[in-house]
Amino acid sequence: MGMVVHDDLRVEVGRVLAAAGVGAQSRLCCALSGGVDSVSLFTLLCTLQADFGYALSAAHVHHRLSPNADAWAAACAGRCAQVGIPFRLLRVTVARDHPGGLEAAAREARHAALDSLDCDWLVFGHHQDDQAETVLFRLLRGAGVHGAAAMAAFDRCRPAVRPGRLRPLLGVRRAQILAWARAAGLHWGEDESNADTRYTRNALRHQLLPVAERIFPAAVPALARAAENFREADALLDELAALDAAACGGGPWSRSAVLALGAARLGNLLRWQLRRGGALAPSRARLVEAVRQLHVADADTPLRLVLGTWACCAYRDALWLEPDEAAAAPAARDWRGEATLPWGAGEVVFEPTLGAGLSRARLSGAGAVRLEARRQGMKLRLDWRRPRRSFKNLCQEAAVPAWLRARLPVLWVEGEPVWVAGIGVAAEFACAAGEPGVIPRWRLSGADPARGSG
Structure with a gap:
């Protein structure tokens, strides 16, 4: 990244806004x-609002940590009132027992509050020195390519998930911003905690980076340039993961196809999918162990490997990722002939058939038809020639893993189970030859982990 003359800060900010596509409809x-x-x-x-036409607001996060916090909030509110810009004060409570320490807890609380705002872009004042500090911090913690890519000048996000991120000053040194602010006659506050080297980032900023710059005068722009190189490599790895995901069946993936990728590409695929789901990346040790277990387990062995807040699941030849809380049984739903009903992280699809599945006539003539989880003591007869069998025995016979049983969708007719995903259809409600029928199929994340009419 080249140096930016402080008189040209307005041009630099405008350049980044234009590159991000900011315009008259942007908030x-x-x-x-x-x-x-x-x-x-x-x-x-x-000053740039008239040129671009965007709607501008500001938000200040009150962390309740400093005795000067009220004064900072009041100064920010006054600054916005002076120029007629809408202002939001966001008060947060910072966890004192956060495993990452007070610094990480404050950052987590701050971003959670800002993510709740109704806007298209959150705009941050991060600069090139912040970028160098972030690269160092993450590398010293053993980050991979994605983490070492640090911050981007702009990150588009899905509006339903969170606002995008804009950092128009990311190519600018802090000294240049300071010189510009003094020349513009601005007044600002100083956070006394920024000088406390007990905090890791402050120690990097005040102790490690100055030493690095004495040895390598261009250390800061060089680290920022390294972040760009890491980001380029990360984009290529994402493209590879997308190709691998499609080649393995989309979702869920084919377990055999995923395992044929090899350990490195499988790990890359899992990281990519977790990020797409908004999950934090698991530790390298946990991910390596999950990949190892997938490779050493027998082809028919069901697995559920927890990766932080998500889990990697394998059942028969299906392999998928899901939020860890998805292990709970979803809420019951009445079925009134709809083509699909939502169920947990997926849906139950009711496919019309002829001579297979559940009898359409029997279902139409029944009373309450309900999609619900298993009930205590439930039994099902799959064949007229065999007695009714317990849910546990049927699951064991069908190789349904224990962790999946609690949330298998069950179709109940007047209190009796007539279909269980992964197991099959009750003989009493089976469709006769040539008769119109319906086959329920449970599809997780747009596909079908419990294959067949079960």
């Missing part, structure tokens, strides 16, 4: 801490 919210970086950015966004 920007500046994360205004009250420090020199965010105050300078806010001022520049105000």
